[in-house]
Amino acid sequence: xxxxFARAWYLLDARMxxxxxxxxxxxxxxxxxxxxxxxxxxxxxxxxxxxxxxHIAFSGNKWxxxxxxxxxxxxxxxxxxxxxxxxxxxxxxIVKLTIYRMLPKNLQRRTLMQRLHLFPEDV
Amino acid sequence: SAxxxxxxxxxxxxxxxxxxxxxxxxxxxxxxxxxxxxxxxxRAYLEQQRLEEPPRRRSEKPNWDYHAEVQAFxxxxxxxxxxxLLKAAFVDASYIESEEERxxxxxxxxxxxxxxxQDNRSLADQGQAFxxxxxxxxxxxxxxxxxxxxxxxxVNFLTSQELVSYVARNLSIQDLxxxxxxxxxxxxLQRTFFAVIGAxxxxxxxxxxxIFVRDFFIPELIGRDLFEVWEVVNPMGLLVEELAKRNxxxxxxxxxxxxxxxxxxxxxxxxxxxDKKILAEGPGETVLAAEEEAARVALRKLYGYTENRRPxxxxxxxxxxxx
Numbered sequence: 444x445x446x447x448f449a450r451a452w453y454l455l456d457a458r459m460x461x462x463x464x465x466x467x468x469x470x471x472x473x474x475x476x477x478x479x480x481x482x483x484x485x486x487x488x489x490x491x492x493x494x495x496x497x498h499i500a501f502s503g504n505k506w507x508x509x510x511x512x513x514x515x516x517x518x519x520x521x522x523x524x525x526x527x528x529x530x531x532x533x534x535x536x537i538v539k540l541t542i543y544r545m546l547p548k549n550l551q552r553r554t555l556m557q558r559l560h561l562f563p564e565d566v
Numbered sequence: 567s568a569x570x571x572x573x574x575x576x577x578x579x580x581x582x583x584x585x586x587x588x589x590x591x592x593x594x595x596x597x598x599x600x601x602x603x604x605x606x607x608x609r610a611y612l613e614q615q616r617l618e619e620p621p622r623r624r625s626e627k628p629n630w631d632y633h634a635e636v637q638a639f640x641x642x643x644x645x646x647x648x649x650x651l652l653k654a655a656f657v658d659a660s661y662i663e664s665e666e667e668r669x670x671x672x673x674x675x676x677x678x679x680x681x682x683x684q685d686n687r688s689l690a691d692q693g694q695a696f697x698x699x700x701x702x703x704x705x706x707x708x709x710x711x712x713x714x715x716x717x718x719x720x721v722n723f724l725t726s727q728e729l730v731s732y733v734a735r736n737l738s739i740q741d742l743x744x745x746x747x748x749x750x751x752x753x754x755l756q757r758t759f760f761a762v763i764g765a766x767x768x769x770x771x772x773x774x775x776x777i778f779v780r781d782f783f784i785p786e787l788i789g790r791d792l793f794e795v796w797e798v799v800n801p802m803g804l805l806v807e808e809l810a811k812r813n814x815x816x817x818x819x820x821x822x823x824x825x826x827x828x829x830x831x832x833x834x835x836x837x838x839x840x841d842k843k844i845l846a847e848g849p850g851e852t853v854l855a856a857e858e859e860a861a862r863v864a865l866r867k868l869y870g871y872t873e874n875r876r877p878x879x880x881x882x883x884x885x886x887x888x889x
Contacts, residue, residue: 444849445833445849445850445851446833446835446849449825449826449831449833449849450825450826450831451825452825
């Protein structure tokens with residue numbers, strides 16, 4: 444029927460939530476695995492809007508101990524940033540990177556990231 | 567059947583392709599003397615000839631014994647038929663006419679032999695009337711809230727030409743009917759099937775015939791929705807009438823969920839509420855389509871014809887056997 448194939452929009456509040464758990468639930472819905480009509484070729488994923496990403500909560504000492512690394516490509520460009528520093532620089536980056544790394548590593552990943560919408564505050 | 571013939575023809579073309587490739591490969595690999603007995607292309611050619619010939623009656627193909635086949639038909643269905651009635655049920659009017667014409671052409675004056683063959687028309691009328699009344703009684707017992715047009719639509723669908731001819735074709739009635747044309751047209755198959763039911767009625771009695779009709783007609787409703795079978799133009803009006811009969815107030819439609827209103831694929835869920843209590847909810851492409859679908863869902867719930875109703879009880883003869 445018409446309703447079975449519609450693309451739904453989900454709203455998720457990330458206040459005081461661990462980003463890993465948020466990402467697990469989001470990835471499930473972005474891929475469409477929560478639907479009985481799921482198939483990898485079906486394009487049955489939904490949109491997910493996450494609000495309050497500025498107020499996520501890591502458990503333990505991860506704010507100081509978790510390190511996000513990247514390389515600019517130029518020599519001597521290896522940067523290592525703690526979670527706190529990254530969060531201060533860009534409040535949505537932690538959630539975005541967690542979800543990006545949890546999605547399946549195929550060409551669909553970029554389209555699914557386009558269906559993800561992140562907002563640092565409640566709007 | 568034309569499509570099936572095309573698919574089968576492509577199989578013989580595969581064999582022909584095998585011929586061409588095989589011949590080329592053999593020539594490239596080693597040079598042997600060509601065999602004189604059977605050529606490679608023979609199998610493909612025979613296959614194509616077999617598929618291209620026109621369809622013939624089973625009675626014209628080898629290994630056919632009419633009497634044995636009629637007996638086997640009765641045994642297959644686990645039913646006791648009186649054989650003359652059953653043989654009379656398979657005779658069609660067009661067959662009698664074509665036989666009389668043939669005899670006239672051959673110059674025989676004795677047409678008494680042809681007249682001794684009885685038509686299946688009376689048996690067909692009996693069988694059709696019986697099955698229609700029985701099915702109507704069944705549905706009146708099973709879905710008491712369904713109005714007369716609904717049960718009439720269900721019965722008409724079950725006794726329609728396509729469905730009955732489909733059931734008859736799969737019970738090998740096409741092979742047993744004596745008819746002028748081949749393949750047998752669907753209205754002849756329908757008449758013959760009802761004639762078989764009439765013959766069963768005359769041989770075994772109404773109870774066994776009721777079980778037979780139930781076992782062959784009612785499974786055709788599996789997987790079919792009420793409104794596929796019954797054309798309803800204005801479900802909302804019908805729903806308002808039904809609720810007025812049950813003294814419930816008119817339904818109030820509200821949008822429960824909506825998605826993508828300004829896109830190419832919008833989705834609206836409209837819920838119908840009576841006195842602030844939900845009656846039914848239905849999806850649709852526009853708000854109007856969603857409201858109509860919600861009305862249909864509500865009607866299905868009221869008539870008890872939902873997807874999750876109890877499946878039909880085939881275990882015992884139905885209690886609706888009014889004498």
